[in-house]
Amino acid sequence: DQQVKQNSPSLSVQEGRISILNCDYTNSMFDYFLWYKKYPAEGPTFLISISSIKDKNEDGRFTVFLNKSAKHLSLHIVPSQPGDSAVYFCAATLSGSGGSNYKLTFGKGTLLTVNP
């Protein structure tokens, strides 16, 4: 049962253009969402997050949008750079689980390729 889904295994964009990565979730209890970037032979690196009380969070070139009614979030990268080429994982959690039990549920990832 895939609770977090990234339906596009790959995405290719031109340098300078916008990259939009999408993520859907099925568990309405999730209240905190994160995006991680992963290069080969490295662990995932935290990129940006959003709480369910917000619908947008911005950090430099990266913006995450959350549509709770559609159970959908997206990551926008503007402008895209060749160094952004990596696998992007969407993750979700229940932040109010108590203690430090913050299990992350990940999607399968989307491979972004930014062409020069």
Next chain:
Amino acid sequence: ETGVTQSPTHLIKTRGQQVTLRCSSQSGHNTVSWYQQALGQGPQFIFQYYREEENGRGNFPPRFSGLQFPNYSSELNVNALELDDSALYLCASSLEWVQFHFGPGTRLTVL
């Protein structure tokens, strides 16, 4: 600030053997989680340790076990290895919040 480190980087075992993977948390982090990432999949939560106690477990059998030490470093032990255990094993540490910092992982191959 030292990041999360894991050892070994690569490991080859045969079916039925046992393996121990190690993780050193980022300085000051008291929570460690372990994830399994099979090829083409996202990381799957195995379990989490908080101040040396198991604090949550995913859908993994009991042959997956762990420890967290007083310095907050951690071990993942897998007994009776199966071919499907071949994966990248990721350790992540945090200080009581969700912004986990991941290590580079240990690539385990079971033959």
